[in-house]
Amino acid sequence: MDSPRHIVHIDLDSFFVSVERKFNPELIGKAVIIGGSADRGVVSSCSYEARAYGVRSAMPTRQALKLCPHAIVIHGTHGRYGEASREVTEIIHKSVPLYQKTSVDEFYIDLSGMERFHNPYQLATDLRQRVIRETGLPISFGMASSRTVAKMATNQAKPNGQLWVKAGEEKDFLAPLNIRKIPGMGEHTCQKLYQYGIEKIGDLQKVNIKFLQAVFGKAGAYIYNKAHGIDEREIVEHTGRKSISTETTFHNDVKDIRTLENMLVSMTEELAGKLRRENKVSSCLAIKLRYANFETHTLQQKIPLTAAEHILIPGVKNLLKKAWNQHRPIRLIGVRLSDLCAGSYQINLFEDNEERIRLYQAMDTINFKFGEKTVCRAAGMEIGARTFNPFMKG
Structure with missing residues (x-):
């Protein structure tokens, strides 16, 4: 008879709230909501103190504040969550032989076979304590013979606990x-x-x-x-791809900023749509420029975890202004999104309104059904029309 598997599911408790509490200990023990404005915002994450009043993720902020009027609303601190996720990932990577990261704050670990040399539950316990000690973040885990039961064990162990459901x-x-x-x-x-x-x-x-x-x-x-x-x-x-990119070579060199910006908008929409379909977000944005003499420049910047164009498009336009010597015509232009990880719920992490979230969902549904660029921004549509013109290729 085969030995039972030892699957560990690890989840960082109220991840975004916990990260904010590291930087502001006064938030500890208080009802905290991370999300958009009280007018039209959406709750991205909330503390257990807020959950006790019925507050939940994806709930309109105004509704959450009716349930919990004394809650402290924080808009979110862009780079902190990605950095904290990387710290935890690095600890897990160094500690176990096989793991799968399924979102910025969730992992599965396979310790099957380790029982011949070590106690798997003790290994998981030691790992949890190491994460708490080195990052200061609360974390829970469940261990069982399958992924489903391990995840459900974690949910029962929260907050900041652990539970082993033994085989049988x-x-x-x-x-x-x-x-x-x-x-x-x-x-x-x-x-x-x-x-x-x-x-x-x-x-x-x-x-x-x-x-x-x-x-x-x-x-x-x-x-x-x-x-x-x-x-x-x-x-x-899951190593997966760490970046996604696209580029276009012009038939005739271009130095018209409107044409270049419209191309960047079109490319960014395409990449952001692909990320959302793959349930991923990016935390690094880059553009690539190649001049007529084939001299090539790239410039990148860290961004909030996102797959939303309204965050990405101003970023690429800003990078264009920084990277481009406007006296020199451009032969090739490209966009790259990198440092990818799973987590579609981060799309609306820093959103200010429900309407925009619903708009993205509607756009993705239509484009998935009828093909890319069925619905897009006017700038992207203008470029889409130009693709039938011999002005450009790529």
């Missing part, structure tokens, strides 16, 4: 939990199960898989397996 105890651990606790279980699915009197995972464990398949189709087997703690997914070390 998965069903007993899951049984008393609400079905909403199952990762990936959407509101519609939960409501449908509630109609059948199924509220706890223990209720779900008693249901025949054929019934679930009849009600939910292919998703029925997924729901059945989750309820029983069955999850064979491996931990895959």
Whole structure:
């Protein structure tokens, strides 16, 4: 019989709030909301003290303040979260043989086989203490034989705790939990199960898989397996691509700033859309310029974790002004987004309004369905029309 796996799920508690508290200890113990303005902003993250009043991520800030009027609202400090994530990643990278980073504040670690030499739970405990000691950030972990149960164990261990669900105890651990606790279980699915009197995972464990398949189709087997703690997914070390870029060579050298800026807008929209489709964000922006004599210059800058054009476009325009000697015509221009990591929820991290978030979602839906550039900014549309002109190639 195969030895049970030892999968560890690590999650940094209220990550953005915890980072802010490092720099301002007066926030410790207080209700804190990270997000946009009270008028039209959205909650990106909140402290457990705010959650006790019903505040949740993605909630309009005005609604959150009605629930918790005394909460302290912080707009967010751009570079701190990315840097803190890199610090934790580096500690994990040096400490374990196999891990997968799934967002800026979440990791899976596979310690399977380590039991021949070490106690896996003690290894995970030591790692957690090292992260707390070296970064000052609270962190929780769950350990189990599968990814799903490990993640659910972490959620039960929070805040700032740890929990081991031993092999063979998965069903007993899951049984008393609400079905909403199952990762990936959407509101519609939960409501449908509630109609059948199924509220706890223990209720779900008693249901025949054929019934679930009849009600939910292919998703029925997924729901059945989750309820029983069955999850064979491996931990895959995801190196992924660290950057995404695009460039264009002009047929005739260009020194008209409007043409260059419009091209940058079009390129940035294209790259940002790709990042959102891949569930990624970037923290470094760069442009590339090549003059007529093939002399090439690049300039880059750190940015907030984002995949939103309204943050990226002013950045590329600013880099163009810094990098370009406007007396010299340009032969090639390019944009690169790098230091990529998973985390689509960071798109609206520093947003000031709900409308803009909904706009991005609507644009991505339309462009995914009907093709890139179906919906784009006027500047990008102008360049799109020019692509039919022999003025440029690339």
